[in-house]
Amino acid sequence: MMFSPGAMPPEHELYYGFTRFAMELNELEPAMRGTLPHTDTRLRPDQRALEEGDVEAAEQLKHQLEQAQRDRRRDVAAHAPAWFRKTLESGEETWVFNGEYWKAREAGFPDDVAPAIW
Numbered sequence: 571m572m573f574s575p576g577a578m579p580p581e582h583e584l585y586y587g588f589t590r591f592a593m594e595l596n597e598l599e600p601a602m603r604g605t606l607p608h609t610d611t612r613l614r615p616d617q618r619a620l621e622e623g624d625v626e627a628a629e630q631l632k633h634q635l636e637q638a639q640r641d642r643r644r645d646v647a648a649h650a651p652a653w654f655r656k657t658l659e660s661g662e663e664t665w666v667f668n669g670e671y672w673k674a675r676e677a678g679f680p681d682d683v684a685p686a687i688w
Contacts, residue, residue: 596621605675607684614688635688642687652683 579590598612606613616631652674654665674683 604678607671607674607679608681608686608688609684638687 576589576591578587579585579593582588585593596612596617602612611617614635616628616635619625619631620628651665653668653671655668657664657666670683674680677683
């Protein structure tokens, strides 16, 4: 047998039937905060509110985030990826890591490189 699923965690029904692994993917340890770009989805306040069971606040926060995203899209001329560049490889467009992520992380992810979007 190639794969055997692990036992489901207690009360998994309350957590959308997620496995322990799936539940831990979004875990945010306090020590991690200083090493993540502002754009990391683990920092989303709506997601955090939903995880804490506050569905009403999560819905309101999600609406605010979506409106802010629409405003940014309207106000910004063009988006340029910060960590990747597009290249032509064997006649196909591909994205290649540009190495800038590690420089930005070392600098603490300044807003001009990784703007706070949450």
